Amino acid sequence: MPLIRNGEIVADTWRVLEEVEDIPAEGDVIVSLERLKNSTKQIAARADRTGVAIENSADPVELEAHLAHLDLIALEFPAFTDGRAYSQARRLRTQYGFTGELRARGNVLVDQAGFLKQVGFDSFEVTDGQSLEIWNASARSMTLTYQRGYDGGQAIREFAR
Amino acid sequence: MYRYDEFDATFVRQRVDQFRGQVERRVNGELSEEEFRPLRLMNGLYLQLHAYMLRVAVPYGTLNSAQMRKLAFIADTYDRGYGHFTTRQNIQYNWPRLPDVPDILEHLAEVEMHAIQTSGNCIRNVTADHWAGVAADEAEDPRPHAELMRQWSSLHPEFSFLPRKFKIAVTGASADRAAIRYHDIGLRLKKNGQGEVGFEVFAGGGMGRTPMLAPRVRDWLAKEDLLPYLEAIMRVYNLHGRRDNKYKARIKILVHALGAEEFTAQVEREYARIDAPHIEPEQQELKRIAAYFAPPDYDALPGDDPALALRLEKHEDFAGWVERNVSAHRAPGYGIVNISLKPIGGIPGDASSDQMRAVADLAETFSLDEIRISHEQNLVLPNVAKRDLFALWQSLGEHSLADANIGLASDIIACPGLDYCGLATARSIPIAQDISRRLGDPARQREIGDMKIKISGCINACGHHHAGHIGILGLEKRGEEYYQITLGGSGDERASVGEIIGPGFSAENLTDAVETIVDTYMGLRENGETFLEAYRRVGPDPFKEAVYATH
Numbered sequence: 001m002p003l004i005r006n007g008e009i010v011a012d013t014w015r016v017l018e019e020v021e022d023i024p025a026e027g028d029v030i031v032s033l034e035r036l037k038n039s040t041k042q043i044a045a046r047a048d049r050t051g052v053a054i055e056n057s058a059d060p061v062e063l064e065a066h067l068a069h070l071d072l073i074a075l076e077f078p079a080f081t082d083g084r085a086y087s088q089a090r091r092l093r094t095q096y097g098f099t100g101e102l103r104a105r106g107n108v109l110v111d112q113a114g115f116l117k118q119v120g121f122d123s124f125e126v127t128d129g130q131s132l133e134i135w136n137a138s139a140r141s142m143t144l145t146y147q148r149g150y151d152g153g154q155a156i157r158e159f160a161r
Numbered sequence: 162m163y164r165y166d167e168f169d170a171t172f173v174r175q176r177v178d179q180f181r182g183q184v185e186r187r188v189n190g191e192l193s194e195e196e197f198r199p200l201r202l203m204n205g206l207y208l209q210l211h212a213y214m215l216r217v218a219v220p221y222g223t224l225n226s227a228q229m230r231k232l233a234f235i236a237d238t239y240d241r242g243y244g245h246f247t248t249r250q251n252i253q254y255n256w257p258r259l260p261d262v263p264d265i266l267e268h269l270a271e272v273e274m275h276a277i278q279t280s281g282n283c284i285r286n287v288t289a290d291h292w293a294g295v296a297a298d299e300a301e302d303p304r305p306h307a308e309l310m311r312q313w314s315s316l317h318p319e320f321s322f323l324p325r326k327f328k329i330a331v332t333g334a335s336a337d338r339a340a341i342r343y344h345d346i347g348l349r350l351k352k353n354g355q356g357e358v359g360f361e362v363f364a365g366g367g368m369g370r371t372p373m374l375a376p377r378v379r380d381w382l383a384k385e386d387l388l389p390y391l392e393a394i395m396r397v398y399n400l401h402g403r404r405d406n407k408y409k410a411r412i413k414i415l416v417h418a419l420g421a422e423e424f425t426a427q428v429e430r431e432y433a434r435i436d437a438p439h440i441e442p443e444q445q446e447l448k449r450i451a452a453y454f455a456p457p458d459y460d461a462l463p464g465d466d467p468a469l470a471l472r473l474e475k476h477e478d479f480a481g482w483v484e485r486n487v488s489a490h491r492a493p494g495y496g497i498v499n500i501s502l503k504p505i506g507g508i509p510g511d512a513s514s515d516q517m518r519a520v521a522d523l524a525e526t527f528s529l530d531e532i533r534i535s536h537e538q539n540l541v542l543p544n545v546a547k548r549d550l551f552a553l554w555q556s557l558g559e560h561s562l563a564d565a566n567i568g569l570a571s572d573i574i575a576c577p578g579l580d581y582c583g584l585a586t587a588r589s590i591p592i593a594q595d596i597s598r599r600l601g602d603p604a605r606q607r608e609i610g611d612m613k614i615k616i617s618g619c620i621n622a623c624g625h626h627h628a629g630h631i632g633i634l635g636l637e638k639r640g641e642e643y644y645q646i647t648l649g650g651s652g653d654e655r656a657s658v659g660e661i662i663g664p665g666f667s668a669e670n671l672t673d674a675v676e677t678i679v680d681t682y683m684g685l686r687e688n689g690e691t692f693l694e695a696y697r698r699v700g701p702d703p704f705k706e707a708v709y710a711t712h
């Protein structure tokens with residue numbers, strides 16, 4: 001599953017930790033929400049980075065107490081038509097002030113690149129076979145956005161009307 | 162009327178280019194139909210029974226002559242010489258070819274139009290009172306707000322993959338001509354005690370298989386707060402609306418499941434922590450948009466035109482048309498002209514390209530270049546001086562556009578039904594044609610008076626049958642079409658959902674049943690009460706008895 005960040009395919013330094021594995025002291029790992037809640041102290045003491053993957057039905061409020069120890073939050077698209085993670089991302093960025101990496105995973109389609117960026121995602125696990133070229137073209141296909149307060153293209157607020 | 166600036170124009174062009182690329186990828190197989198589907202839907206393109214169907218947005222139902230001419234051009238060039246105006250104030254073309262669609266969109270962009278979000282699980286084209294800005298009973302013109310919402314909802318990054326489609330309607334008048342409580346969000350501009358104008362907000366209405374009237378979630382919302390508040394509603398819905406069952410995915414189900422109070426509390430909580438200052442449009446931006454909707458320069462005319470009075474006396478047909486089709490205008494000496502797209506026995510909402518061009522010309526000559534589309538599938542010339550009414554009526558007559566039946570029994574709303582629609586369970590157009598022929602005698606329908614008959618070809622209720630005084634729903638059992646009748650529905654400020662009167666009827670017996678209902682009403686009405694008033698007084702029983710005794 002190629003990972004795209006900043007318009008490039010990059011090596012993924014993160015590893016998703018299996019439920020049966022112990023939390024290692026080193027290495028960038030992504031844990032489940034359960035794990036995060038149950039092993040708070042252990043995670044806070046880690047030398048390397050920790051991320052969490054949450055389901056798209058989870059309320060970001062559950063992460064609130066842990067945000068200081070999180071460098072990455074992975075949000076899920078079980079189907080590309082299931083848009084809950086857009087609102088989760090938006091909440092994490094604007095209401096919880098999360099500044100770490102927001103990763104989109106699951107059924108992530110190239111044609112959603114622009115929207116994903118605008119709500120605050122910055123890395124994307126895209127389905128095999130989608131070319132980087134098309135991804136970047138898609139992310140750039142709309143350079144203007146009407147919505148105020150969203151990232152991405154040139155927002156209407158910055159446009160001298 | 163709103164005019165695109167450079168931002169709007171570039172936005173729409175980029176969207177066309179983007180879709181052109183997507184169509185190419187579909188045609189050469191890079192995109193599967195499943196992946197292409199939500200993309201084409203967000204550009205108004207459906208796959209129907211026989212062909213693709215393109216639905217073009219007419220935002221809040223307002224357009225000018227150049228735009229109408231372009232619609233006629235598209236009908237001639239890419240379709241079969243006609244278009245179908247819908248209950249969503251849109252126009253549909255039934256026969257475009259997929260590779261042509263990007264070109265059609267480019268033509269539309271030339272006249273500041275598009276097909277963005279006329280379908281798909283996103284915020285649909287915003288609808289508004291078709292008399293907005295000219296109605297005599299208005300607190301404020303809702304169109305600047307509708308335009309603001311058009312912009313805000315266009316390719317909204319957070320709300321483009323909702324559980325289900327999402328429809329917003331807005332009115333500024335006390336009489337509700339936009340059926341706001343039948344929408345996912347309904348907005349009404351009103352004045353408070355201090356003379357300030359704000360919104361009354363309703364959420365969770367809808368038709369479909371579970372019709373619901375939207376409860377009020379906010380009695381008063383300051384105008385500037387509209388977008389942040391809408392975002393709060395949308396976010397609660399996007400996160401918590403059901404996605405496991407498409408028939409339970411509309412916001413009305415969420416509102417109903419939580420209860421209006423709890424839903425409202427969740428929205429208010431979200432609203433309290435939303436990044437409002439960032440989302441709110443700037444005052445100057447609101448002013449910029451509103452300036453486009455400033456009232457035009459009306460001539461200073463006397464309220465009554467003496468020449469008109471004379472014509473009315475001499476021409477009975479003309480007088481009948483003025484009575485039904487011309488409504489009160491806020492400017493003295495002007496009228497709102499409603500053009501019926503419901504010729505007796507015709508297809509509701511269909512217009513030929515010749516008719517579109519004729520209306521465009523007449524709007525230029527007589528209506529300050531403005532045309533409206535009503536959700537009742539008729540056209541409106543909103544700014545006609547009374548002294549011009551006679552000439553206008555004569556010209557309309559030359560194009561078979563002078564039917565004097567607005568609001569009468571033959572002014573029927575009907576969805577495309579099984580003749581076009583892939584989801585249909587029964588035909589609706591032939592049913593409408595049959596009823597129209599049966600009840601359409603001019604004297605008879607005038608005698609019957611105000612009557613809204615609305616027909617849907619399946620449970621999705623695009624023909625608004627739940628809101629029909631007489632509603633007709635086409636269904637299918639073992640390969641046979643049959644039709645359920647509901648009575649007492651209404652989409653106005655006293656909105657109600659029609660009640661099913663009993664077992665359905667075959668296509669052959671349906672028109673008889675409708676006629677029996679109408680005759681029953683004629684027999685029992687008192688003091689000139691309308692059908693709806695009479696129904697509300699006597700209830701369904703007399704109608705049931707009459708209908709099921711004879712069939």
Ligand code: SF4
Nearest residue numbers: 576582585618619623
């Ligand atoms: S009501 Fe049903 S048949 Fe009619 S247009 Fe809608 S989906 Fe099609």
